Amino acid sequence: MATFLLKRLGLMVLTLFILSLIVFLAGQVLPGDPGRAILGPFAAQSAVHALDTQLGVNKPLITRYLSWIGGAVHGNLGESYTYQSAVAPFIGAALINSVKLALLAFVVVVPLGITGGVIAALNVGRPVDRIISVTGLSLATVPEFVSGIVLIVVFGIGLKVLPVTAAAGPGASVGSQFRHLILPAIPLVFVLFGYIARMARAGTIEALNADYTRTAILKGLPRFTVIRRHVLRNSLLPTITVIATQTGYLIGGLVVVETLFNYQGVGDLIFKAAQGKDFPMLEAGILVIGVVYVLATLGADLLLIALNPRLRIGGGND
């Protein structure tokens, strides 16, 4: 187990390194001339050049990378082109907002998805199964912006029961914040539900068909005990890891949802930075997202080790 952990940690470090390279490449290298981007097409070349030098664009790539990454590690994520001030505080605040939204979506969709998947698996082929599977499938295929718009129209504008902006305003109570976050969370829930339910269903079906389930049933155990003690334990293991990887899709969805609902989260931040070609902000945002995601997958791996005896204890004598 220790070697497994070490491997994962090593992989994580490597991943973060590659992430930083990708972000750096995309942010600093590809877009070309940031001085021009900031000053616009009509500015004088000399001014552009001066700005470039000031921004350190003309130094060799390695130096730029090292200073960038060095700064990032210390919390200095550069200076926003748009706001002309440090990026880090923006990211910090946005991150907290996004986490609130993502957490709400997760807390709803994970139990819902698992329950749906397990129920579908316990009734394979019957109408309940088809309904759950098709529903999951359909919901997952609708892009968040579509469902978001529909929700806004129906609940926000039509029925006027829920607020259409996700931000509750400064100093709002938890309850009020929660109300504001409901609508934006729903498109995320829709998209994730299908994936999670599908995985839970597949895992449960496999467990139901396994030899050890047959043993349990033939021991004379009541069906509910068989499911609770024997089936679920094994079916949910793969589902747990998949949930962690869903964070990736969730993050993608955040960009859309936050933009649509005007919510100052990290997704919205990135989007606006992209529109405004504010590369330091964009890079920093993506870097932070990447780190969060990598940590989430590591957490899932740790959870998996804790729950799967085969990974915890090594193989048998065979």
Next chain:
Amino acid sequence: MSSPDASLALPTSSDAELALAVQHMDVTYRVRGQDRVVLRDVSFSIGRGESYGLVGESGSGKSTVALALVRYLPRNGRVSKGTISINGLDPLSMGKGALRDLRAHTVSMVYQEPGRALNPSLRVGRQIAEVFELAGQSSGDASESAENMLRKVQISDPGRVMQRYPHELSGGMAQRVVIAMALAVSPSLLILDEPTTALDATVEAEVLDLVATLRSEFATSVLFISHNLAVIAKMCDRVGVLYAGELIEQGPAGAVFADPRHPYTVGLLRCIPRRGQRKDADRLDTIPGFLPTPGSGLTGCIFAPRCALAQDRCRTAAPPFFAVSDVRTSRCYFHEQAPDLPRATPASIPSASGADGADGVSSADGGPLVVVEGLSKTFGGNIRALSGVDLSIQRGETLGLVGESGSGKTTLARVLLGLIAPDQGSVVTLHDAPLNPDARRRPRSVLRALQIVFQNPDSALNRRHTVRALISRPLSRLAGLSGARLRDRLEQLITSVRLEDRHLSLRPSQLSGGLKQRVAIARAFAGGPEMVVCDEPTSALDVSVQAAILNLLADLQTTEQVTYLFISHDLGLVRYLSDRIVVLYLGRVMEVGPSETVFAGPHHPYTEALFSAVPSLDGERPSRIRLTGEIPSAADPPSGCVFHTRCPRRLTTGICESTEPLLLEGEPGHLIRCHIPLSELRTIQLNESVPHQGGSS
């Protein structure tokens, strides 16, 4: 004497209440909208404390019987006719609660793959305690009972094993745990479905002994389902032979196997090589034709299409059960003539070039073909799969390679072929020229010379290629043929393995196991090899198909003059086919010698134990040695002689623990690795012999 109850062949015990009584049972599956009758008119009974064997090949429906008894048929299956009575109770009409009670207290099942029968996420102790809790014990008591149960199944240190997870247990230990779970509440009926098929011979012997002991201790009736007639002969009082869903013969096990009275049983028994049979002298008999497809709705006797005794009567009206004696029945009009069933395959061998005949001397014309010196293979730094193996394979002989798991026999084969690279210092030569350890670097001439037939044809044949492609490829790659010459040779090969033109355009998934293996054999022979490694070539096949494949291999050896390295765990087959045999244990050669000499004795204590562990239709061996414990791990082999930890003949001087014995020639051609000289072993082993009993007890 064909009363309606004749089909039951009532047990010899006169107990009023039977543990199990099945009457005229039909089981039907619904497949794609059609009904398929998988079991037809099956009737048998098991008395109190009696052991009943259900014997059949694949497709006979034997496992379906087990599932029907506990009402665990898949959703599309049902018992469409007949009655079942377990301890007087009828599982078919029970409600869910009563059924659960039945499964919890009255009937228990043990299956083939013990590792998979246990929940990988729960500790072993918990899984056993569960059964006791169901019986009403508190969790503390249940835990204690579980530990006691483990002790009863001869697991030493049960306290520690309780805390383990299934994946930490070996196959033998896992099966004991499953047996412990099954017998925990002293069921009236214990159903065993191929319980030892996946286990090594010595481990199997232990588990079977355990079952026999526990059976009498718990006074449980046993339904033992297996395709292995020898195991059934050893373990069961009475036996029923199942063919294509019908019980065609029933009676006391010893009588049925010694004097079968149904053409199928007769044919089946003839497929199995018996003591004294040798490939040089006679071919095995086979059963012609194929199993009928389930639900094909035949009129008449179900075995008639394949029966040499069949007449019109057989094809028009299905025979009833005839009483062969008070306690035996047979479903054949000609049960009296059955023992004289004409052979399907002639006993004599095809014209050979220089075969020496029945005296067991090999037709090898001398000269080593492949020589192995100091062969070692270590995996991952510490697992010594092979250790200092020296072997010489003579041209034209069949060298049998025998060993259990961990012996290294598969590794040896793969090293010879160049699929695995041995450790430095190992030498493998062909015609005295050293071979490159990597097959990819070997010249075509070497690749032509050494080929292999794998155990599992599903894995060995690319399922996306047609038969034509599978055989043509080696013809072009190894034999360098093309065009018309390739086609001609292809035709020749097909004929020699008894395949037909129409098979050429099929893919492996459309062929039966026997046919697939013939394709694999054709492929191996395509390049005109000098030596073919046969790695358990018939283990995945039914007994009746096995005989045909073995005959084919023997014929090809004669006509193509090839050398075989024959690897098998089935000692009967090895004895039949091999000229010399090598016994491996934990990567070391324990014994080498002419086949009959080694089999007859005296031999290495491990060989002795191995031979006495394997059940045989020829009865118990003169010296019965039982090994205890598990095969040691190759990562941490015992000191001195690696066998000393389990050796029943270990010397008290301590030399066996300290020094590894050398492989020495005890008599001409017979080498043995033991501190006890061969002459002494001769005295010990042959003097201990119990008068040989014909048939099983």
Next chain:
Amino acid sequence: MTDVAADPLDPAGTTLGPGSAVAVTAAARATPAQWSLLVRKATFLAGAAIIVFWVVCAIFGHAIAPYNPLAQQLLDVNTGPSGAHWFGTDPLGRDVLSRIIVGAQDILIITPLATILGTIVGTALGLAMGYFGGAFDLIAGRLVESVLALPSFIIAFLFLVAVGHSTTTLIVVIGFVFTPLIARTVRAAVLAERHLDYLAAARLLGENPARIMFGEILPNVMPAILVEFTVRLGYAVFTVATLSFLGFGIQPPTPDWGADIAADYVGLTAGYWWQVLFPALAIASLVIAVNLITDAIEQVLAS
């Protein structure tokens, strides 16, 4: 569990995507008979029908569309569905139906091409990683794993921002983002085949690596690749639509479903629902169609 779970890169064997873990090992055993089963399945036919419909629209768009999708009729802005305009008009008076029909073009060019690109490169990579193993697999595997650890949408987004978004860049970027995922699936499928003896038999024939990878292994992993391809196709539609919505996809005034929704959704407050609903339905129909086909394939393979 399947061999997939034994993959050290992926111990839970789960990151192949929902459900396709089951499909991979089942897919690897598909036979020709199953294809005839496939084309008879209702789900397959429904999905195929929808796709065919949109393909026709894409190819013959300008001929079928009642109006020129770019033609602005400023006297006719924001009119609801009527006899003249079945799907109404947008704020610039352009016929929504025509825009939808022609809008199929770009998305139907980009998504298959991107997916095919990713599949080809991913398959080659996965085959090589699975077959050669050793150092190559270790290094390439780490790289693949690392790239996969990043949210793909974000990476695509980042690159599009960096290099600008044209049809070509969309295809390349999305294809690049798909490559590691497909490589991992193919690698897992190859690993499931690795221990089978027919590969040892091929080695004993002296076959070279290319022949073994493409002649022996590839036919057996083809079904898994096919499943993966269709799954990715669905994601591709999703992603392209979302990118367009965010303004990083296809450029106006080219009709594009996502972009049109982005441009017109403020009109919802005024009640102009048709401008958003119909493009949304178009997107949904395409994604559902691809998913129906994937579902049908998986069902056939699992039976």
